[in-house]
Amino acid sequence: MRVQRIDHVVLTVRDLERTIAFYERALGMTAVSFGEGRRALAFGDQKLNLHQAGNEFEPRARQPAPGAIDVCFTTDVPLDEVAAHLRTCSIEIELGPVDKVGARRALRSLYFRDPDGNLIEVSNEVGA
Numbered sequence: 001m002r003v004q005r006i007d008h009v010v011l012t013v014r015d016l017e018r019t020i021a022f023y024e025r026a027l028g029m030t031a032v033s034f035g036e037g038r039r040a041l042a043f044g045d046q047k048l049n050l051h052q053a054g055n056e057f058e059p060r061a062r063q064p065a066p067g068a069i070d071v072c073f074t075t076d077v078p079l080d081e082v083a084a085h086l087r088t089c090s091i092e093i094e095l096g097p098v099d100k101v102g103a104r105r106a107l108r109s110l111y112f113r114d115p116d117g118n119l120i121e122v123s124n125e126v127g128a
Helices: 016-027 079-088
Strands: 008-013 030-034 038-043 046-052 068-073 095-101 106-113 119-125
Touching: 008 016, 016 030, 016 038, 016 119, 038 095, 068 106, 079 095, 079 106, 079 119
Parallel strands: 008 046, 068 119
Antiparallel strands: 030 038, 038 046, 095 106, 106 119
């Protein structure tokens, strides 16, 4: 057995609509619906499936909780443009740009939080 890539990650959130609005505005993701009333945020060929806290779909994590994830997204948009966009969205940058190590190569990253307090990292691959 060999894993190829991540297809989706599940975020447990307090407010579905607020989360969707944030990720659409801040990161350009697209809201999608699937199954029987399920919601997700699509980007590239991956997605974030959304679970409403207290009303999670089965199967689920043993202890789902809003604000418990730390995730990194890569972009080819220069970080100075990302930072300017986040500022226009009134999103506070907590850290960055800073150098980090990614799965494929070195990264230059900015950090901020979503409405539930999840730590979001947006990065440019260095030397790509």
